[in-house]
Amino acid sequence: MTVLHEVQDAGPAVEIVSRRDAIARGLRLYFTGVPCGRGHLSHRIVKNWACVECKKNWDAVDPKAKLRRKARYEADVDKNRESARSWARDNAQRVRANVAAWQELNRERLPGYQKNWRSKNGASVRAAAKRYAKKYPEKIRIKQANRRAKKRAALGSYTSSDVVxxxxxxxxxxxxxxxxxxKFHIDHIIPLAKGGTNYRSNIQLLCQPCNNKKYSHDPIEFARSIGRLL
Incomplete structure (x- = not known):
């Protein structure tokens, strides 16, 4: 049976989750339903058992604590970033669970948070997008093709794995x-202009000359025109 309690730091009702279960599920926070030593009925942090409400109060009492943590991080940014990336790679499932849990708790705040973050980090976002496009050009190409098909109200989509x-x-x-x-062109067997879908089953790969000749012709008519069908 799921037991729900009102919690000071996370809305009106939260499920009881033990620290062991939280670790197994890859969560960052857990909730016992038992107040901490200072009387806070709040989430606890998995990695150090700390009460979330207490942590907020610590930062309020000692406003320089956050600055000291930031200073320790910035003292060796590259090392700390690599350490964080290494941990994330080794704990990918836990990271995904943490992100999903945070998004669920902050569903209403999320769009504004993302917009604000992108506006503050526009240069790094654009640089990351360029690096990704350079590293995975085929994925970008397919993403753009799927977007164009969606604009034309075509059903379905396909992935880079499908193309491979x-x-x-x-x-x-x-x-x-x-x-x-x-090098190849991705072609819709039945053209989108003639009601074809954007599902994998309607995708074929052509060389540039054949793709230019076929254009938006019916596949059977085109096959006949090049002598592939009678």
Whole structure:
């Protein structure tokens, strides 16, 4: 049976979760339903058992505490960032659970928080986007293609993994000619303009000449025009 309690730091009703269960579920916070030594009925922090409400009060009593923590972090930013990244890689499932839990607790605040963060970190956001695009050009290409299809009200979407599998099924060659697909165009078998979907089942890979010739033609008519069908 789920037991709910009113909690000082997280809204009107919260599920009882032991520290052990919180660790197993990859959560950052847990809640016992028992007040701390100072009488706060609040979440506790998994990594150090601390009461969240007490921590808020500590920072209020000693406003320089946060500055000292920031100073320790900035004393060796690169080392601390790498340490944080290493921990996140080793605890990916826990990180995802923590993010999901935070988003659930802050659902109403989230859009404003994200907008505010992007406005304050615009340069780093753009730099990260450029690095990602350079590292994963095919994923960006597919994301843009899915967006265009969505604007045209086409049903479905496909992923970079789908494209890799389709290329393997085509044995690395164009769907209409024996050209090796070192570079390829992603084509909708039934064109979107003719009511085709954007599902994987309607995707094929073509060389540039074949894609230019096919354009938005019906696949059967095009196959006949190049002698692939009678």
């Amino acid at each position: 599998e389709i290329r393997e099924l085509q044995r690395g060659r164009c769907a209409y000619c024996p050209t090796a697909l070192d």
